[in-house]
Amino acid sequence: MPRVIKPPEIRSAELLDCAQRLFFERGYDNTTVNDIIREAGLSKGAFYYYFASKEALLEALATRLARDSFTELQPVLNDPSLDGLGRLNALFAGSRRLNVELAPHMRRTFFVLFRPENLALFHRVDQAARELAMPIITDLLRKGRDEGIFDVPDPEAFAEMFLQLRLIFRDVMHRALLKAEQGNIDEAARLLDDRLRLYGIAIDRLLKLPDGTIEAAQPGFARAFLEAGP
Amino acid sequence: MPRVIKPPEIRSAELLDCAQRLFFERGYDNTTVNDIIREAGLSKGAFYYYFASKEALLEALATRLARDSFTELQPVLNDPSLDGLGRLNALFAGSRRLNVELAPHMRRTFFVLFRPENLALFHRVDQAARELAMPIITDLLRKGRDEGIFDVPDPEAFAEMFLQLRLIFRDVMHRALLKAEQGNIDEAARLLDDRLRLYGIAIDRLLKLPDGTIEAAQPGFARAFLEAGP
Incomplete structure (x- = not known):
């Protein structure tokens, strides 16, 4: 041959x-x-x-995994009809939509990435995602500040804090997936929905918006994500 | 013998x-x-x-490292003369004092813990520190809420977010230490002081306090920490 x-x-x-x-x-x-x-x-x-090495391959894989999700969200970021708040909410809505559309794949990916023996892999994927997201979030915060919508003392430092804060979902998601696997879908959905709501409030407060302005959570999202087959 | x-x-x-x-x-x-x-x-x-294994030893070591710093801060947490805000500010003051007192050791520890080949070690120390800190911070937030000082929708979830947010200093500290090692003490101190100030503002906002209420930063701290000999 x-x-x-x-x-x-x-x-x-x-x-x-x-x-x-x-x-x-x-x-x-x-x-x-x-x-x-x-x-x-x-x-x-x-x-x-x-x-050059298994490490180098890991780095390339992490960048690819991170880039895939950002490519899907790009249209929202370039939508000229949206202001800072509209863009941020559209980003959360797009991320929820992607998570439900690709739910079985995403659940498996999260489950694997959060396993202790994959700490290095998780860390690399997170690094790659941060590097891609930093300029995007910084720019979003700066524009929102210039529009007078967000109160942000330092867009770059706040972007770093936002990206750090989202990592609470590493642990929350892991706990929710374990509960779901054990058949406690109600409890799993409640945990995930609740933490998304509180995360949204945290973002509101960091930007000095009234509680409930940023729509990180959406009724029914957690259940849809946890139950979408196969 | x-x-x-x-x-x-x-x-x-x-x-x-x-x-x-x-x-x-x-x-x-x-x-x-x-x-x-x-x-x-x-x-x-x-x-x-x-x-039982090198892993088990790592876990014990992580717990010991985490416990050492908490033991030092315990008196502040038990001081009945302080309200929630006083306790939180005293906690930051105590942590700064410890960092300056033990500066050479702390700098070396941070430098080592943040090295890529020590990701597993860092992760374990962070986990152990979180497990120790979670009930303390949750309790502090709950008391402060009951005193009407903090606005906290969910003390436990907010404690998790606080502990997550503090990890921005993994990267910030690493960058500051590298700058200091290259002789750029001014730049290193500015970076560290500035991020501590912004971190304090983030905590203020999460608790719905006016910007500048929480004293995470203090003039001269970063320089003292970076320069304290040997």
């Missing part, structure tokens, strides 16, 4: 697909470069042509 | 001391159980008598 020649970007995407599948199945720490090349049907030389 | 018999709590404390020294020098991931027993002059059997 002649060797199939593929363009490098296809090959590296395939390697990332294989690695993602293995990391999700066994955990990052339990997957070796040998496992990945075996799964991808490539030589070690070919692997190292694309990635 | 007769074998020295020591009580188990002394032995396990010595093992923790050895492990801490090695983790700080080489990183957690680069230290093996063999390294630790060689340094401590103990057998493998003795090690496993005290700790």
